[in-house]
Amino acid sequence: MSEIDRLTGDSDWIDLDFVERERTPEQIVEMGIQLHLAVLSPSNTKQHLERLGVQRSRTAIHNWVQKADLQPTGTRSSNYVAVDETVIQLGTERYWLYAAVDPTTNEFLHVRLFPTTNSGLTLVFLRELREKHNIDDATFLIDDAAHLKDALSRLGLRFHIRRHGNRNSVERIFREVKRRTSSFSNTFSHVEPATAESWLEAFAVWWNRCQS
Structure with missing residues (x-):
């Protein structure tokens, strides 16, 4: 199974409230975030969206992940x-x-x-x-x-x-x-450590979704 095939079908793990301030439809933002976290660089995510008729910059795609502010949540008890x-x-x-x-x-x-x-x-x-x-x-x-x-x-x-x-x-x-x-x-x-850490936290959320 390819990594794109592993994209989750729902977006309940992504807080899309910020999309109201975006000019991009919610479904496209959701797809862009999942594609970027799952498998694609910003450049390749941009190209994939262009094939769907959506023109967005690499910076916009990168910013969607940052604005979503995804972090692993939930209390676990592990042996x-x-x-x-x-x-x-x-x-x-x-x-x-x-x-x-x-x-x-x-x-x-x-x-x-x-x-x-x-x-x-x-x-x-x-x-x-x-x-x-x-x-x-x-x-x-x-x-x-x-x-x-x-x-x-x-x-x-x-x-x-x-x-x-x-x-x-x-x-x-x-x-x-x-x-x-x-x-x-x-x-x-060309990013600050806090920005890189934010992406890594978002990746952790996506990864955990794929394990469940």
Whole structure:
């Protein structure tokens, strides 16, 4: 099944209230957001809409995702949580994408973008995760990074160092994130970190929809 075939048929996960201020029909905005998050760069999304007779710029398509302000929601209780980070390139700068994933459902629980990686920022990420989800009794699946072990120990959270098995879920998702962001480098070449983080949160929402 192609990624376009995986587009969800409803838009209840997209807040389209902002469309009232747009000159574009709601159905087109919904399609543009889903296409961009699912598979296409802004340029390719623009070309796809043009084949439907709709002329919109790459910037307009990018802004639709930003205005929708999509973020993973809902409180979860997970027995296992896979946590890892990977480098995301913003122009000439390197940032670290932190992600927590439920390996049972293959869904994102929380994502954040930081300018570096250390114990302090890992604590920030884990505390935010703790506020959103019931994970105090979960076992965290991590690699042997010292900052991950230190932050989890300081919060009194259980962890298990695992290089394979359930922890592979977060690595598979990271591969997909890398593939997607590399396909529209023009978007991440001239954006602020907060804008990139907003897109990554929106991608997490779309990804979770595809797992359900």
